[in-house]
Structures are given as C-alpha cells and as structure tokens.
Amino acid sequence: MSGFSDEAAWWQSAVIYEIALISFQDSNGDGKGDLTGLMSRIDYLKWLGVDAVWLTPIYKSPFRDLGYDISDYCSIDPTFGSLDEFDHVLKALHAADIRLILDLVPNHTANDHAWFIESSSSRNSAKADWYIWADPAENGGPPNNWRSRFGGTGWEWCEARRQYYYHSFLVEQPDLNWRNPQVRAAIADVMRFWLDRGVDGFRVDASAVLIKDQLLRDNPPNPQAKDKPPPQRQTPVFTDDRPETMDCIEFIREVIDSYPGRVLCGEVQGKIDRIGHFYGNDRPRLHLPLNFALLDSQWDALSLQATIDAYLNAIPEHAWPVWVVGGHDKQRIASKIGKAQMRVLAMLLMTLPGTPFFFMGDEIGRKRVPIPSDRVHDPFEKLVPGFGLCRDPERAPMRWDGSAGGGFTNGDPWLPLEPGGTPNVAEQQRSERSVLALFRALIMLRHEHACLSQGGYEPLRSHNDVLAYRRTKGGAQILVALNVATEPRKWHWLGRGRLLMSTHLDRRSETLPEASILLRGNEGVIIALEAR
Template sequence: MADTVWWKSGTVYQVYPRSFQDSDGDGIGDLRGITRRLDYLAWLGVDAVWISPFYPSPMADFGYDVADYCGVDPLFGTLEDFDALVAEAHFRRLKVILDFVPNHTSIAHPWFVDSRASRTSPKRNWYIWRDPAPDGGPPNNWISNFGGPAWSRDAATGQYYYHAFLREQPDLNWRNPEVRAAMHDVLRFWLDRGVDGFRVDVIWHLMKDEGFRDNPANPGFTSGQAEINRFTQVYSADRPEIFDVIAEMRAVLAPYGDRVLIGEIYLPVERLVAYYGADLAGVDLPFNFQLIQTPWNARSVAELVVAYEDALPPGGWPNWVLGNHDQPRIAARVGAAQASIAAMLLLTLRGTPTLYYGDEIGLAHVPIPPDRVQDPWERNEPGHGRDPERTPMQWDDSPNAGFSVGEPWLPLSADAVARNVELQCDDARSLLTLYRRLLRLRRDYTALSTGGFRSLPSSNAFVFAYERHDADTTLRILLNFSASPQTVSDTGAYGGAWTVLLSTHTDRASSLHANDLVLEANEGLMLIRGWS
C-alpha cells in the first residue's frame, strides 16, 4: 500500500468532542480528553480521527454556530491543547481531520455583527439579505432544516436574512469573492497547524439560486416527516455553481500534499457521485450515507452497493458511513444482534469506512428525559432530536463510565456498567473485539483495504455475498441479515477450497467440508481461498 494515498487505504473515526472524554470534570468532553484517548484509537486500529467542531461558539447548535473559525472554545481547551493533540496523534501515526463549517456562522460572529449593523455595512453582502415579500413576509418559501421559515426579519434594517438551519446560524454568501477568500484563509490557518484534511459541513448547501425562486412542493411528503421535506430543495441547495467553490477549496489544499477533502452530502446516489466533479476535481470523498437510509435487509443493501459501485465515475473512490452525530445509532436501527453484521459490512466493502465513536461497543438508543434535552432540533420539532446518538463514551464501570468525574452533559446508557470499553476489550466474543479484528484484517490484506469488489449471486434472500480480491488474495464475505440459520449453496463450492478467516460467531470451526454452507442466525463470515 506504499503507493496508495492514506485516505483510500485507511479508516476514519469520528469523535464528537463534547462526549468522548472530559479531562477537567465539568461533564463536557474536551481536546485534552481526546489526547488522553489516542492510545485507544491506535490500539483499535483506525487511521484518522475526525473531530467535530470545537471552535468558539455560543453553542446554539453545539459548535456548528461558529463565532471564530481560528480558535478553540474555552469549553474544549486552547490552541495549545489542539497543537498538542495533533502532535500526539501524528506520533501515533494517526491523521487528524477537522470539521469545517463554511455554510453559516453564528449571529455572534464579528462578520455578522458588522453585516446586520446597517444596509451599507462593508460586510452586508457577506450574508444573504433580502427585502420582504410584497405581503411583508419572508422573501420565498424556503424552510429551515430544523423546522420553520428559513428567513428571519431584522427589525433594525427591515430586511430578512437567510438561515438554512437555526436563526442563530445565518448563511454566508458564497457568491461574494471576499467570503471565499476569508474562508480559504481559515483552511490555511489549520493546514499550517498540521491538520490532514477537512470534512466540509453541508457542502451541498453553499450555493443558492441567484434568483431565490420558490422551491417546488414535494409530492411525496407525508405527515410525520420533518418539515424540511415539504418542499424539494432544488433552489436552496445542490446548485451547479458549487463545483467552482469546491475547485477553489482543492486549490487551497493542493500545496500541502496528501490532504483529504470530504463533503457532507445528503443526496441520492446519482447526485452524490456528481460531487467527485469533472475529472475527479470535486471532493475526494462525497460522504455516502446511503446505508443509513436503506432498509436493513440483504436484498436492499446488495442492490444499493451494486448501484453505488456502478454509479461511481472512473477513478472515483467509494466510501461508506453507517453512523454519525446526526443519525440514530447503528444498534438502535438494526438491533444488537445485527450490529456485528453492520460492522463486518462497513469494514469489508470497497472504499473508505467512517466509524462513529461508541458504535464499536454497541451503544444504542439512550432515552433522554425531557428535562435533559439539549438538541435545538428536538425543541423545534419533537421526535427529531439527536441527543440519543451524542451521549458520552463509556470507558469502564466506574462512576460516569470513566467519561468524567462530574455529571455528564447527557445521560449514559442504562447498561453502562456492562457496556464499556474496558469490559469488552478483554472479551473475545465482544463487538469491540470484532471491530478490532476487522480493522487488523484491513491492514493485513490489501484485498480488503484497496482491492476490487464483486457481488456474488445468491438465491437466498437473507444473505448478501460478495468478494474482495487483489492479485494475491481472494476473500469471500457472507452476511446473514436474518435471525435464523440460512443455507448458501449457489456461490461456489466451499469444501477444501475455502477456509474461515473470521466469523462473528467465535465458535465457528476454521475448516469447511461441505459444498453447502449454513450461516448461523445473525452470522457474518469471511472466507479465504486456499488458506489453512
């Protein structure tokens, strides 16, 4: 893999800093806490740590409302703490990826304070200001992703400003060259401090329709869906001009060597892959969330994987995401028994996988009492809150699971004493051990990390079977998506030619003697051709 760029062969691990490790006892995780746990990440076997926002912020959206792009909020530490984190990560051969939030700032950012001061402010055009509609209401029908209108009226100047998310998060005007230049300087600031790349928040939102036309009604909208789905966002997001913006970001990163540019993009496959750009001049990895949104059964997942592989542009490198800070936990979606299948799927498909902290120990849905709710989306639209997937990491069976000596900002899971890193790291049958073994196999076999992919036909509707291969090795993966044993008989002979390399069921024998293979309930199996 010496000639393979690191972000193709490696794995990414997302840390939500508020919830990973608290070092000062205030119940909120911080940068020093992350540094303390870098040995764990190295032991686990990941290659890069992606850190969600830690910038100075009023915390209306927990750091995604940025008041200073070139600093660290005191809640999380100092710039010196960040520099130490990068140095310690690099010492352990771990890359550091930052969350870059260019679509919007906080209303407390000096740029916006200046912008809203008057209609003639030099920073007025740094944000999106519009006159009211003829009836005095919002300029168009665009809706906030967190519910309600995406426009807020400023009484002092009589105009509305646009915010795709909270009213405390006004959108920047990326049609303004001064905005682009300022944000490019932000990228350089962090690149000069040694970061290895950026995950760009809501990148498909950066450019808006120049005429601010109304979005069309969504004919598929049903009650119970988030309000943002009432309209199809054809004018408020995913505009063709976005590719010029991405090209300029890439130009900023280019002098720094093998830095990665990842785009957060919640779009269908055919639009998602467009973000690789013409001649792969777009983002390196348009985040692929399709597994999160696809029904959890073998046929649906297999069809998705093949469709995604077929849609990739020549040379486009795939990637897969099964969990993050905005989506319900893997174990909450697929169930505890299928969490091991999810792990094997994520870490054996072709492409770069991204893991979310806590999924490796099977953290599931954590109920949040009404008086402990933190997420502003939950307050705006009950039932859509993201707090359950942001609860603290559970390290051991000590008070507060080793996360903090103070009361954690969100509650722990009820089974924290039994579900934690310390307990699982010594258990050969644990989910954590499975993750670690899978990550080790990705390093041992280039067939898994950078090899080819071939879907295998199967008449068993409960089993997804595929191969990973390179010039030296062929691996076969079979995943039973059901809670009952399943026989696989039509993907080739197994007796003698194949040996078990890994099973999610640790009591599986290593040798095979029959042409028909029986997968146990909820079993994932990795076979190697001719190995013994």
C-alpha cells in the same frame, strides 16, 4: 508525522472514526469532553486500530447546535481547551500514526461572529455582502417561502439594515454569501490556518447547500409531504444542491490540493444517483462524499445487495467508494438492526470496497440513549417536536465503564448516559468475543490483507438471506458471506478455502474441505480462497 507514508491517497486504505469531542472524554469534571480528555484516550484509538479521527467542531461557539454555529473559525472554544492543547493533541495523534480531520463549516457562522456583526450593522459596511440579504416582499414579509431546517421561515429581520437575512438552519446561524469572492477567500484562509498547523483534511459540513438561487425563487411543495416534518414539506430545488454549488466545492478542493496528502470529505444530500456529482470530473471536488446508504437500507440480503449495487454504479469510474454507518446526525444503527446483526454490519463495513467511517460507540454496539425531556439540547427536538428528529440519543457521552459517570466524567455529564452501565468499553475489552473485539479484529484483518483495503469487488448473487461478494487483488481472492437471518443458512461457493474469521470470533484459520459452510444465525464469515 511519524510513520506516515508519502502516498497522497492514504485515505483509501484508512479506517476513519468520528468523535464528537464534547462527548468523548472529560478531563476537568465539567461534564463535557475536551482536548485533554482526547489526549488520554489516544492509546485506546491506537489499540482499536483506526487510521484517522474526524472531530466535530471544536471552534469557539455558543454551542446552540453542537458547535456548528461558529463564532471564530481560528480559535478553540475554551470548553475544549486552547490552541496549544490542540497542537499537543495533533502531535500525539501523529506520533501514534493517526491522522486528524476537522469539520469545516463554510455555509454559515454564528450570529455573534465578527463577520456577521459587521455585515448586519449597515448596508454600507465593508462586509455588507458577506451574507445573504434581501429586501422584504411587497407585503413587508419575508422575501420568499424558503424554510429553515429547524422549522419556520428561513428569513430573519434585521432592523439596522431594514432587510432580511437567510438562515438554512437556526436563526442564529446566518448563511454566508458564497457568490462573494471575499467570502471564499476568507474561508480559504481559515483552511490554511489549520492545514499549516498540520491537520490532515476536512469534512465539509452542508456542502450541498453553499449556493442558493440568485433569483430567490420560491420552492415548490413536496408532493410526498404527508406525515413529514414542516421543514420537509417543500422540495428545496432553489436552496439545495444548486449547480453553482459544485464550483464552490471545486474552489475548496483547490485549496486543499495545495497541501500534499490531505483529504476532503463532505456531507452531501439527495439520493444515491446524485452522489457521483460530488466527486467531479475535469475539476475534482470531494475525495470522499459521505455515503449513508447502508443506514437507510432495509436490512435484508436482497435490499442490501441492491443498495450496494446502486451506489457503486452511481459513482464515477475513477471514484473511491466510502461507507458510513453512524454519525452525530444519524440514528444509531444498532437500534435498528439489533445487537446480533451489529456483528454482521461490522464485517460488512470492513470488507466492502472503499473507506469505512464509524461513529464513537458504534464499536461497542451502542444503541440510542433515552433522553428525558428536561435534558434535551438538540434544537430539532425543541423546534420541530414530535417527529423523532432528536439527535441527543446519539450524542450522549461515551461510556468507558459501568460507573455512574461512565468513566467519561467525575461531574454531571452534559447529556445522560445509558442506564444500567452497558454497553461499555472496559467490559468489552475484557471479552475476547465482544463486538469491540470484533471491530478491532476486522480492522487488523483489513490492514493485513490488501485484498480487503485495496482490492477489486465482485458481487455474488445473494439469496436465502445471505449477502455475498468477492474481493480480489493480484492472485488473492477473499469471499465474504453474511447471514442476515436469525436462523442457520447453508452457503455454497466454488473452490477450496480457509476460514479467516467469523463474526462470532470462535472460528479462525480453519481449512474448509468442501465448498460449502453452514452459517449460524447472525453469522458472517471471511474466507480466503486457495490459489488454483
């Protein structure tokens, strides 16, 4: 791995970029991104400055749910390419000093996976207990009231076994039985297959739901269910975030710890006050439980300071924070806060303590792409319509330029792109003050100043619409002040400083003679304090 440090905690100073490969770059005109397309964009990733990329699933799959329904964990889906092409991409990324994180989906497989085909064939098959099977209730119906996240019962009848199997997600995504040591061993073998090829870690999908209640107890009704989608009308105490789940995560961590310098990220659920459990204490769990608190926060200074404080207080003292502002399952934050505040968000993300994650397109301020009803792919929109759950607007192909195919494809893209051709990468690369230019400059600044990537954090009192805090390391001190209002705000601090960067990218390396600055509307600043 060219240029890589032997430091195991490389991920603490890394900036991580999520890519949905199907929407990143098409190389063969079929309208779907692929590994060859990714290879052609490594120069862009290097230019942007990211340290690692996380790929959504690229394994063999019928692709009913963005590839999270896996038919074979140890092969590449032909849509994306081959194992040889994967190896070439991994080698090229490493040569560019960029690490690669793969999605690990240990909770369920596709129903055409060889494991499930064998398990469903007979109660006496060698893999009979590899999935969650149960006899019918006394009335012949499902064993209990557990629901699928995609609507309806979570149980599906199998005539060959005369039993039901449980599926947390689509009916075609049967849940594996993590109480079975053989299942754990099989997933460990999957991990080793990819780790031996040189991947740098995994993001564990649905890590909070790996174990379900052994007694199959019914979930109680959700007292806050009014106006919620049907799948959310229960409180999933017997299906989600069970105590035994932590043992599963600890097992996965043991596997990855046998490969030095690898990282384990994870999709976790629940409120901020639960996220600390996913780090572990005596037995380590996830290095980076993904934290989406900024996406869920109200966008004002007081709410943001409370969100940040609550999260940092909820994680263990030894834990490394992580901040995620976009993803394949999350609505684009630019649609929530607007184009001007995307600059403020970028500065917030790159200056908070911890590891920043963002999703392809966030760096150009991309909003949700309108998807006509006849182009919808997302099963959420098909099975639970009318609640705004569709994720296709986030998953639309990357727009590299203003052409009809967006520089993404010469064919018909699998999902439509933005009408009008903007925002796009080429246009913003030509502008010295674009959102893309800001993301790149902030990543560079973060790499240049250990104070930002590794330093301590001290909150300052936020008021008058300005969110503020201090980063410290050794004798270095950096102040960050973010105006979340559209009008100017004056901000005061103690000491003398030098302005390192403004979100407007028109003020840099200015000496500030007084301990105050007039922040323009939607402006954030980074100030290096002079040593006393």
